Amino acid sequence: MIDVKMWSRALDSMPKMSPTEWQSLDPVAKWLIACRASVLFMTFTAAALGGLMAWRAGVFEWNIWLATVLGLLFAHATNNLLNDYTDSRRGIDKENYYRNQYGVHVLEDGLMSERQFWRYLGVTAGVALLLGAWLVSQRSGLTMNLMLAGMFFVLFYTWPLKYYGLGEPAVLLVWGPLMVGGSYYVLAGSWSWEVTWLSLVFALGPTTVLFGKHTDKLEADRAKGVNTLPVILGERLSRHCVLAMIGAQYLLCIVLVLAGSFSWTLLLVLLSARSWPRLRTVFSQPKPARPPASYPEDVWPLWFSAHAFRHTRQFTTLFLAGVVLDTLLF
16 A cells, blocks of 8 residues: 655655565555665765756756656666665674664665566666666766766775765765766857855755764674764764865855855855854764754764754755755846
8 A cells, every 4th residue: 555654754754664564565655765765865966966956057857867867866766776686695783783783774674686676777877877877878978977976986885986085075976976967068069167165065964974874883883893084083073074074065155156156145054054153063072872862763873963964954945945045046
């Protein structure tokens, strides 16, 4: 039976459930939960931003943009599935590891057999590849290079990049120049450095979320031999890095306005700066041993990443609104 409410829940969070509850779900709900669809909004936003910049330049095409956004969403979903598979096979996600505590892990929780998992993964990756191949057939130039670069990060983010402190820089590159700049290129047929700089404002958001998550599970990663950047830098410096990246988002927006690339509407993001005192308080001290009394049970043990995620959603909404208003008014 189709459960649209569960689709909505899976797009908003990472629900935990029993095997009995899992078996009652329809295939779409299972896919959304298995591929952690709640984080796909960041990829949709990247493609939307690239499409919006193409609209501003008068080179927007609906069919090309729809293929681009769907291709990126299925590529991101493929990466999430591969991430779980790789860490499961390498023994990282065993014994109630951090990943298993805040959401469903279909392999470690025994909700899917490996054969069923590969069926989901094959369909997801196949859709991404077909859409990418169609875009290559429609566009020349760097389109093939961009697709190959995307495939590289899908296949090798989990290992070896994440294991050697390169996962966080990869996210900044992928959600910035590669996704936003690449979406614009596929539509416009040319590269734009203005779009590239704008993409970094957005990409810093997903990077703070990942940085926060890896800081949350720093000790667990260190014990498993997963040398993420927070493991290399240490918890204190990692917390300050997240604050610096959040501050850089606001600073870049101000610079883009002062440089004349965008109007004052981009400064709508400053409305989300109201959360700065709370963020500074959270990231200025170590993660608490247990969640505060009012903290949602289904979010813990996520702490730094949860606060970064909340800020990213708010900032990104205002950021897109600013770009849209600038496009319509000026």
